[in-house]
Amino acid sequence: MQPVLSEEAEVLVRFNEADPLGIVWHGNYIRYFEDGREAFGAKYRLRYLDIFAEGYTVPIVNVECNYKRPLRYGDRVLVETRYIPTEAAKIRFEYTLYNAATREVVCTGASVQVFLDKEADILQLTVPAFFAEWKKQWGVS
């Protein structure tokens, strides 16, 4: 059985992230996912900058977002980011966003990233060595 790698980040909803209906514009949740990934990366040494340093970029190839309850300016959001093991040359994360005050789920989502060679911009069909090492270090596949 594998350990569950996850991290929780707290994000404060900015005034400029809410729309004329007074709620966070749905596109801004994609930023919260990125904030979550970065917090995860800070904990597990998998930030964009760590990956760049290994010679790769990890563009998003799929993202999905299910909105459950609105967020408003001034709300605090807990972004839980979970690493989902996969054998493929991909990184998959799932997200659950909570209203920090009520602990209600406000959103769930997922993203998939692939590996590109940073210089040649070539899609990697096999798991890069550094990431195989990363998985081993944290005991996940």
Place this chain on the structure above:
Amino acid sequence: MQPVLSEEAEVLVRFNEADPLGIVWHGNYIRYFEDGREAFGAKYRLRYLDIFAEGYTVPIVNVECNYKRPLRYGDRVLVETRYIPTEAAKIRFEYTLYNAATREVVCTGASVQVFLDKEADILQLTVPAFFAEWKKQWGVS
């Protein structure tokens, strides 16, 4: 057989929409989807403002995005927005984004919206009368 309701909008990729890798940041495609919906709405009289005028808001409850090829600052994007018929009290759109120069598909996606009573903020479980009328007018379910 129902007609296919669709509209194509052209969007110019802004400098400020591209990220340090020189490509459009993935979250910005959600804006392009919205641009596409608005162009669709302008053609078929289903803009946010039209819907507000009927007493409803139509928040997004699901969005997904599949990234196929990068977009860069200066590129022109064709956003094709298609109405997908459904019996539910929802609006579903599918999107195909093309690089206007190469006609290659750069992204596909979909979104689902629900109806809320604008004043009471209550989810509508049945199709609002104005939208039933809209469907009838355009010959779709």
Place this chain on the structure above:
Amino acid sequence: MQPVLSEEAEVLVRFNEADPLGIVWHGNYIRYFEDGREAFGAKYRLRYLDIFAEGYTVPIVNVECNYKRPLRYGDRVLVETRYIPTEAAKIRFEYTLYNAATREVVCTGASVQVFLDKEADILQLTVPAFFAEWKKQWGVS
């Protein structure tokens, strides 16, 4: 002599805030100013939400920004926000942004806000009572 009211907020530069040149897009500094004002408001009870609760909105009527050095993804920014006393029915803030690592000044700026009656949307030509009280409380003009 009046006390200097100021607050310092730390902001982490997000990947999606940097542009294709690898540096923070200049328009995003306006967000950092807003983050600074909100941190100031949290300390001195002058957040947007506090002001709304008093029946006013405080739209920005002027903003200026002088860029001294670039910021990059991953940098930490210190946003120093200072209240600048004025007799007019306005709120003036000045900002100094530092690179948290090097303590170099990366940007200076200023903003001016006016008071609008929240319901009637009418510009206030005299200082609202709640703000006169706020000034008195903190010993500033």
Place this chain on the structure above:
Amino acid sequence: MQPVLSEEAEVLVRFNEADPLGIVWHGNYIRYFEDGREAFGAKYRLRYLDIFAEGYTVPIVNVECNYKRPLRYGDRVLVETRYIPTEAAKIRFEYTLYNAATREVVCTGASVQVFLDKEADILQLTVPAFFAEWKKQWGVS
């Protein structure tokens, strides 16, 4: 007497550019200025991409914005961008934004850009040859 170089661009206010007060968030005007500069650049061959091709980047070192009247979702904005001659190794633009429907001025502003060598990232203290040529071509200083 020099000719006045200027261009007008029309921008449609997006739903996601307006804030919880229903008006365009002030930071988004900086985008409209950039849209204006790009339209100007398209007319006079001075887009970012043109300048990059000459080996330079032109970061903004100063921007200011004076807000006169609110803009709302659905409004059309005319962005007038005027080139302001200067002897310095800088590019200065002034902007006037109009509500396209009412022709009222909604905002005025200005920006200053400097020249950096694209490779070495070095500030140019004298006007680059390509830009001296550009000025000559259009009859401005």
